[in-house]
Amino acid sequence: MPRLFWKFFSIIWLTMAVTVGAIILLVNIIEGAPFAREREEGRRTIVLDLTADMLARDGAAAAAHFVSINEETLPAGLTISKTENADACAGSKTADARLVPAEGACYRISLPVQPTFTMENIGPFIPWFTVLVASTISAWALARYLIRPVVHLRDGLSALAHGRFDFRIGDKMAGRKDEVTALAHDFDSSAARLQELQDAQQRLFHDVSHELRSPLSRLQAAVGVLRQSPAKLGAMLDRMDREVERLDVLVGEVLTLARLTAGSSRPLKPQTLDVIELLNEILGDAAFEAQARGVSITTSIDGMFRAEVEGELIYRALENVVRNAVKYTDEHSRVTVSCETMADRLRICVTDQGPGVGRDELERIFQPFSRGKDAMPRGGYGLGLAITRQAIERHGGRVYASLPDTGGLAIILEIPKRAKSYGVHGVEA
Structure with missing residues (x-):
């Protein structure tokens, strides 16, 4: 069960448990001591009876003297009054008075009940008061526990809304380990x-x-040269054609990369084809171009691998890797291409014998317009590997680079038999 639930449960349960324990302890304390009201009634009865006995036995003067010398210890309000009507003593005694016949008269000894505040007065309200206190403590603790991270999240979202992507809140969770902390770290990511x-x-x-x-x-x-030397029209037009062609290639590659990046959430348009056969076609074209630099292509490709992929993207990805290897390998060297067929994917490794890249550049070369520091200018714009990674990852595959022990650079492509994004959108094969 989620940790956050158990934290809430523990806070509420412990609060209520402590509250119930305090109630039980308080009730035991109240019940274990004599009740104040009963104690006060017993004391009043003793004082009234003692004063009445003294009045009947020793007379009014002795009783008055007893009251006067014990004013500090006797309950307040004890009085002795005389009435001439002797028949008044025929009444029965009450809780706060005694009627005593003495010396041919009737005396009234009274001790009124004094209002006192005891635990019994608030006894009925203790459970409700305790529940109120417990609820207040629980609500305060839960509100404080929840609101603090919510405030940090709100600050973080506000920062993102204002374009501050460097704002982080994971370090403000104060050692929490629950779903809210996980949410904060997801926000940071x-x-x-x-x-x-x-x-x-x-x-x-x-x-x-x-x-x-x-x-x-x-x-x-070139335009400036033409204006100064119109006789060079032919040469300058050829130069302009080459530059326009370069611009066209660059714009085409930028548009391809933009389509792959922007369309990452769009479903693929797969078709069933043999990826190994497609690779052999690309290698045939590349081998013809490699002859100009004395480069040979060594292959270790057997069998077939039929996959449900978008052919145009896979073709572009394979072609970029193979042509890059042919372009950057040393003259009169070779490019090695090998395939390993697995149950659910095809692993292709293309290795050249060029200058390679530094270990810190193995990931950077897949970024747009990135080349190795030691790479010689061979044309191109550094977009090929970026397009390859986007195309393969859209199919749920993987592309990465490694440095072989023999030197050069190896690019490894892992192409799944069935594109993951293809399956997600539920298109029938």
């Missing part, structure tokens, strides 16, 4: 992810602007 996406977006804007500026600058330079 979300804020960190939003901050990462914001940084990536700003970096992408910067990199796109930089990559677009270079061919545009060259186009501008």
Whole structure:
């Protein structure tokens, strides 16, 4: 059962248990001592009877003397009065008076009841008062326990609403270990992810602007040369065609990456195809291009792997990895491609013999416009691996890089037999 429930249960149960225990203890204390009212009534009866006996035996003077010398110890209000009507003593005694015939007259000894405040007066209200106190303590404790993290969450959400993605609340939970703390850490993770996406977006804007500026600058330079030397029209037009082609490729790759990123929540359009066959087609085209640099492609691919994937995305992902390997491997070296078929996925490893990257760059090379520090400029814009990761992860697969012992760089792709997002949207195979 959730820990937060048990905390609430413990607070309420302990409060009520302590309250009931206090009630039982208080009742035992009250019942164990003589009741104040009974004690007072017994004392009044003794004083009245003693004074009446003294009056009847020793006379009014002795009784008055007894009262006067014991005023400090006797109950307040004891009086002796005389009435001439002797027949008045025929009445019976009462709780606060005695009628005594003496010396041929009737004397009235009275001791009125004094109002006193005892535990019995509040006895009926003790349980209700205790329940009220217990409820107040419980409500205060629960409200304080709940409101403090809610206030931190509200502050965090307000910070996010104002674009402050660096705001964190997990360290303000004061050692709590419950669902509210887990929610606070989830908030921190979300804020960190939003901050990462914001940084990536700003970096992408910067990199796109930089990559677009270079061919545009060259186009501008070609136009300037034409204005000064119209005779170079042919050469400058060829140069402009190349720059326009580069711009077209760059814009196309940026749009592809944007579609993959923005469409991550959209269902795939899968089809059943043999991924190994698709890979062989790509390797055939790449081998033809690799001949120009004296690069050979060594393959270890057997069998077939039929999967339900979106063919265009998988083709683009495989092509980017293979062409990257051919592009960055050393001249007169080789690119090795191997496949391992598992029950639910296909593992493809593409290894080149190029300069590789540093261990701290193994994740960064999958970011847009990122290349290894030691990578030689070979054209391209550093978007290929970013597109590959987006395409494979949309299918529920995985892409990562490693550094082989022999040098170079290895890119590993794990392609599932059935795309997870495809199954989530419930499309029939």
